[in-house]
Amino acid sequence: DAGVTQSPTHLIKTRGQQVTLRCSPISGHKSVSWYQQVLGQGPQFIFQYYEKEERGRGNFPDRFSARQFPNYSSELNVNALLLGDSALYLCASSSRQGLNQPQHFGDGTRLSIL
Amino acid sequence: AQSVTQLGSHVSVSEGALVLLRCNYSSSVPPYLFWYVQYPNQGLQLLLKYTSAATLVKGINGFEAEFKKSETSFHLTKPSAHMSDAAEYFCAVNTGNQFYFGTGTSLTVIP
Numbered sequence: 001d002a003g004v005t006q007s008p009t010h011l012i013k014t015r016g017q018q019v020t021l022r023c024s025p026i027s028g029h030k031s032v033s034w035y036q037q038v039l040g041q042g043p044q045f046i047f048q049y050y051e052k053e054e055r056g057r058g059n060f061p062d063r064f065s066a067r068q069f070p071n072y073s074s075e076l077n078v079n080a081l082l083l084g085d086s087a088l089y090l091c092a093s094s095s096r097q098g099l100n101q102p103q104h105f106g107d108g109t110r111l112s113i114l
Numbered sequence: 115a116q117s118v119t120q121l122g123s124h125v126s127v128s129e130g131a132l133v134l135l136r137c138n139y140s141s142s143v144p145p146y147l148f149w150y151v152q153y154p155n156q157g158l159q160l161l162l163k164y165t166s167a168a169t170l171v172k173g174i175n176g177f178e179a180e181f182k183k184s185e186t187s188f189h190l191t192k193p194s195a196h197m198s199d200a201a202e203y204f205c206a207v208n209t210g211n212q213f214y215f216g217t218g219t220s221l222t223v224i225p
Contacts, residue, residue, distance in 0.1 A: 042215035056211030099208040100146040105157030
């Protein structure tokens, strides 16, 4: 079975632009979480979605938003990009709602802001 | 606030030597604790998870971790390091609807 897939793998944007990142969970997984990993740091939790509803939110500004579709895939949107948004964005899926469940990570989208 | 602290951003061990990666957590309630490993240019892979069923947790690839409530620690160990263990290791904690990773420890294995 395919693992968690993220697209695109790399992306270059300029300040002020908007970006949409996509994630397809493992088949049968209904929970998707998003993380931001700045170079040299640990991932930071952004959102968790389960059954198309937001179930958890980290300490990120409103420029960050996400949604989950009926097929459980998810999009992360970031508006008004800043240089500090340059990072690896990771998506993880799990079979159940809670963040205490084992999460399966994709390889991430590398976002560079110029 | 809940958080995890990983002591030592870089650890080097010789091949065959004991691996010890340190993690301390702060939590006002019993947490769920995890260790994840990240290889270059990849996502994270779960090594093991503590759920209060047992204080000594065995994971994949010969790793294990011991939960010590009195010390608020969850250190990761492996008796004998292998070259393939070279990677970044992250301790993480979940409480409620929040999830926190530590800053990571880079493990180098010297042949």
